[in-house]
Amino acid sequence: MSVASQDTAVKTGGIAKVFIYLILILFALFYLLPLYVMLTNSLKPLSEITGGNMMSLPRDWTIEAWLSAWSTAQVGVSPTGLQPYFVNSILMVVPAVAISTVLGALNGYILTKWRFRGDTLLFGLMLFACFIPFQIVLIPMARILGLLGIAGTTQGLVLVHVVYGIGFSTLYFRNYYASFPTELVRAAMIDGAGFFRIFWRIMLPVSGPIAVVTIIWQFTNIWNDFLFGASFAGLSAMPMTVALNNLVNSSTGVREYNVHFAGAIMAALPTLLVYIVAGRFFVRGLMAGSVKG
Amino acid sequence: MGFLDISHVSKAYGSVQVLHEVDISVEEGEFIVLVGPSGCGKSTLMNMIAGLEPITSGDISIRGQVMNGVHPSKRNIAMVFQSYALYPNMTVAQNMTFGLEMHGVPKAERDKLLADVAKLLQIDHLLARKPGHLSGGQRQRVAMGRALVRKPDVFLFDEPLSNLDAKLRVDMRTEIKKLHQKLGTTIVYVTHDQIEALTLSTRIAVMNKGYIQQLGTPKEIYDTPANLFVATFMGSPAMNILPATVKLRDGLAYAEISDVEGKPQLLQFSQANLASWDGKNVMLGIRPEAITDIDGADRKSKNIQRFSNLVTVTEPAGSDTFVTMTASGRDVVARMRADASVAARDRFEFAINMDKAVVFDPATEARIP
Numbered sequence: 094m095s096v097a098s099q100d101t102a103v104k105t106g107g108i109a110k111v112f113i114y115l116i117l118i119l120f121a122l123f124y125l126l127p128l129y130v131m132l133t134n135s136l137k138p139l140s141e142i143t144g145g146n147m148m149s150l151p152r153d154w155t156i157e158a159w160l161s162a163w164s165t166a167q168v169g170v171s172p173t174g175l176q177p178y179f180v181n182s183i184l185m186v187v188p189a190v191a192i193s194t195v196l197g198a199l200n201g202y203i204l205t206k207w208r209f210r211g212d213t214l215l216f217g218l219m220l221f222a223c224f225i226p227f228q229i230v231l232i233p234m235a236r237i238l239g240l241l242g243i244a245g246t247t248q249g250l251v252l253v254h255v256v257y258g259i260g261f262s263t264l265y266f267r268n269y270y271a272s273f274p275t276e277l278v279r280a281a282m283i284d285g286a287g288f289f290r291i292f293w294r295i296m297l298p299v300s301g302p303i304a305v306v307t308i309i310w311q312f313t314n315i316w317n318d319f320l321f322g323a324s325f326a327g328l329s330a331m332p333m334t335v336a337l338n339n340l341v342n343s344s345t346g347v348r349e350y351n352v353h354f355a356g357a358i359m360a361a362l363p364t365l366l367v368y369i370v371a372g373r374f375f376v377r378g379l380m381a382g383s384v385k386g
Numbered sequence: 387m388g389f390l391d392i393s394h395v396s397k398a399y400g401s402v403q404v405l406h407e408v409d410i411s412v413e414e415g416e417f418i419v420l421v422g423p424s425g426c427g428k429s430t431l432m433n434m435i436a437g438l439e440p441i442t443s444g445d446i447s448i449r450g451q452v453m454n455g456v457h458p459s460k461r462n463i464a465m466v467f468q469s470y471a472l473y474p475n476m477t478v479a480q481n482m483t484f485g486l487e488m489h490g491v492p493k494a495e496r497d498k499l500l501a502d503v504a505k506l507l508q509i510d511h512l513l514a515r516k517p518g519h520l521s522g523g524q525r526q527r528v529a530m531g532r533a534l535v536r537k538p539d540v541f542l543f544d545e546p547l548s549n550l551d552a553k554l555r556v557d558m559r560t561e562i563k564k565l566h567q568k569l570g571t572t573i574v575y576v577t578h579d580q581i582e583a584l585t586l587s588t589r590i591a592v593m594n595k596g597y598i599q600q601l602g603t604p605k606e607i608y609d610t611p612a613n614l615f616v617a618t619f620m621g622s623p624a625m626n627i628l629p630a631t632v633k634l635r636d637g638l639a640y641a642e643i644s645d646v647e648g649k650p651q652l653l654q655f656s657q658a659n660l661a662s663w664d665g666k667n668v669m670l671g672i673r674p675e676a677i678t679d680i681d682g683a684d685r686k687s688k689n690i691q692r693f694s695n696l697v698t699v700t701e702p703a704g705s706d707t708f709v710t711m712t713a714s715g716r717d718v719v720a721r722m723r724a725d726a727s728v729a730a731r732d733r734f735e736f737a738i739n740m741d742k743a744v745v746f747d748p749a750t751e752a753r754i755p
């Protein structure tokens with residue numbers, strides 16, 4: 094499924110072009126500024142920050158702050174660095190993304206190709222799930238996790254994120270599969286393929302773009318989630334975002350800004366990585382649903 | 387009991403009845419064409435034969451076995467879809483053998499069947515390609531190939547040619563006919579193109595609004611249409627339908643129609659049993675090719691009637707010339723030899739082959755036998 098490149102740009106004159114580029118560059122700089130500050134200051138010794146200019150490049154380049162943030166900095170009560178929490182986040186995000194994406198794909202497949210009475214209503218209700226504010230479900234969710242005996246654990250967080258993610262992943266896959274010709278499914282039925290075989294052999298091979306969109310979306314949301322992590326995770330399951338907060342708030346003596354900056358970048362890196370690796374599919378996948386190509 | 391039996395089959399979506407008590411009995415090796423305007427229920431009937439839609443009431447059986455509720459893959463049928471429905475992620479070869487694979491046919495046998503069919507359809511050189519890299523005609527062949535490798539009892543074609551351009555459509559039509567003659571498999575074929583129906587079929591089922599209007603050979607359908615709908619739907623240009631009054635003179639029945647000036651003229655019927663219609667109105671149906679100039683009239687016909695009228699327009703179309711006149715207040719099209727000497731606005735002596743004329747009851751729209 095390729096999107097034809099279309100020449101939709103409006104032709105503009107030379108001066109206008111310079112002007113436009115100037116503005117674009119200005120905005121780009123403005124948006125890049127925080128990243129610049131974080132990056133440069135994470136590579137300075139603390140004294141340079143407290144004593145000098147936030148905006149200047151490091152005089153003494155050092156990765157000391159990064160090492161400290163990773164393995165020795167005080168997070169809450171223990172001097173472990175962010176490392177164990179990074180692992181926690183990975184252990185939470187990978188199954189949560191995988192499960193919610195697979196379930197979303199299955200839901201989309203059923204809602205479009207195995208229609209049943211009341212399917213539109215059901216889809217409407219699932220859509221509704223996308224708009225429920227997190228805060229509303231905190232207490233009922235805590236109770237359910239308690240009843241299931243997985244309160245405070247990584248499994249508990251995975252469950253919460255899967256439940257919250259299904260609405261979106263179903264929406265994505267349903268809309269994508271809606272434009273997938275039903276005749277193909279019928280042909281496969283006549284050929285003798287069953288429910289899962291059709292899904293596996295016919296639907297999934299053409300689901301690449303929308304799978305990427307869903308994975309990026311889910312990964313970013315789940316990785317960046319703070320509220321559920323702070324509410325439901327025990328010490329052993331605490332995700333990166335919560336740990337970062339604790340790192341910054343653990344005030345034993347001086348505030349180590351360089352370590353905080355390094356930690357913040359670490360917390361943001363995985364999502365950045367996902368975007369860089371899969372980003373070009375993201376736009377393509379978003380387009381594929383709307384533009385027939 | 388036929389090979390494929392459709393008996394008293396109805397279909398309703400909720401309260402909407404889309405098929406009414408359809409009865410078709412298909413013999414082995416027949417080429418049945420379902421034809422009718424859009425929305426008349428052709429695809430629905432086809433999908434019920436395939437098992438893709440549940441049957442509301444009635445039975446469908448293949449080889450004497452009732453198929454109601456049997457899964458599509460267990461009916462030993464194969465279907466060619468309008469959009470071809472080729473799996474986009476698989477090569478042509480994989481597309482064609484997917485069904486065999488699902489039915490547990492060993493690899494060696496699959497390859498052999500594939501090779502045979504690919505050769506038959508002349509698509510050997512395309513086997514490694516993906517459907518996206520094929521032309522419309524090639525996709526069509528692959529879709530047929532996918533159906534052929536299964537060696538099904540019944541082939542189902544749902545408007546397989548409607549996505550092709552005019553020239554290719556004619557070529558593929560011939561090809562399908564050849565294929566049927568060679569293989570002799572039973573085929574049910576849906577189309578809304580009446581030419582396709584007439585050229586391909588051994589029998590045609592003309593459908594309208596969920597009812598079978600007539601089931602018969604192409605000749606029966608064309609020469610003795612059961613009612614006005616069939617008469618006007620089949621044939622191009624359509625059959626001329628004129629209001630006429632039956633007049634009995636010396637025991638012979640005549641149709642009274644009027645020319646463009648309203649002057650009545652009598653045409654003697656070939657039908658023998660119209661005495662009871664004396665003085666009543668009927669609808670007279672005459673195919674364009676049954677109205678000619680006098681020299682071009684069918685010499686085998688025993689009843690050529692002359693009709694003098696003004697010519698409205700002539701349209702030379704290469705092999706034929708279409709001549710339009712107004713009779714009984716309706717436009718009437720005649721199909722004449724290319725070199726018939728006829729000119730617009732002239733009074734012309736038309737020759738009407740009344741052996742080919744049909745008469746309909748205006749109240750029921752059914753043909754009066």
Ligand SMILES: Nc1ncnc2c1ncn2[C@@H]1O[C@H](COP(=O)(O)OP(=O)(O)OP(=O)(O)O)[C@@H](O)[C@H]1O
Nearest residue numbers: 399402404422423424425426427428429430431578
């Ligand atoms: N799922 C459905 N729910 C309700 N009505 C339906 C459904 N599917 C088809 N119909 C109706 O049934 C009738 C027959 O449809 P069908 O697709 O069989 O027509 P068709 O003869 O194949 O027409 P075409 O030549 O356009 O393909 C139509 O009036 C259609 O609106």
Ligand SMILES: [Mg+2]
Nearest residue numbers: 428429430544
């Ligand atoms: Mg149809």
